[in-house]
Amino acid sequence: MISTWITVCDTCKQENWDAVAEVTDGERLAALIEGLVNEGESLGVRRHSCLMGCKQACNVTIQSEGKLNYTLGQFDPEESAAAGIVAYAKLHAKSETGQVPYREWPEAIKGHFITRHPPLPVQD
Numbered sequence: 001m002i003s004t005w006i007t008v009c010d011t012c013k014q015e016n017w018d019a020v021a022e023v024t025d026g027e028r029l030a031a032l033i034e035g036l037v038n039e040g041e042s043l044g045v046r047r048h049s050c051l052m053g054c055k056q057a058c059n060v061t062i063q064s065e066g067k068l069n070y071t072l073g074q075f076d077p078e079e080s081a082a083a084g085i086v087a088y089a090k091l092h093a094k095s096e097t098g099q100v101p102y103r104e105w106p107e108a109i110k111g112h113f114i115t116r117h118p119p120l121p122v123q124d
Helices: 025-036 079-094
Strands: 004-009 043-048 060-063 069-072 113-117
Touching (some): 004 025, 004 079, 025 043, 025 079, 043 079, 060 079
Parallel strands (some): 004 043
Antiparallel strands (some): 004 060, 060 069
């Protein structure tokens, strides 16, 4: 069962994006992340058009119900970034609150956090 979602902005384009390229930087990053997540894991990957963080492209969110949720950005669409994002998402999935101690963060995601969102309140 999927407990943590990695949402990748598939419309992200970095400032130096080649306008004649058929694939956006966000699509490239999404494909790399998708290739690293195995079926049956607690992680899911989905693409979403525009997370509205254009100045920080490429953007992803790490989300789970009842946990802290994060937006990360300013990634290059490279294997090392994708691996760091997936490794962090796995730690997030294992965490009861969604908070992962800094000492456990993969090096590739340090300096890429943009926002942290508290869990939505539980409504009776």
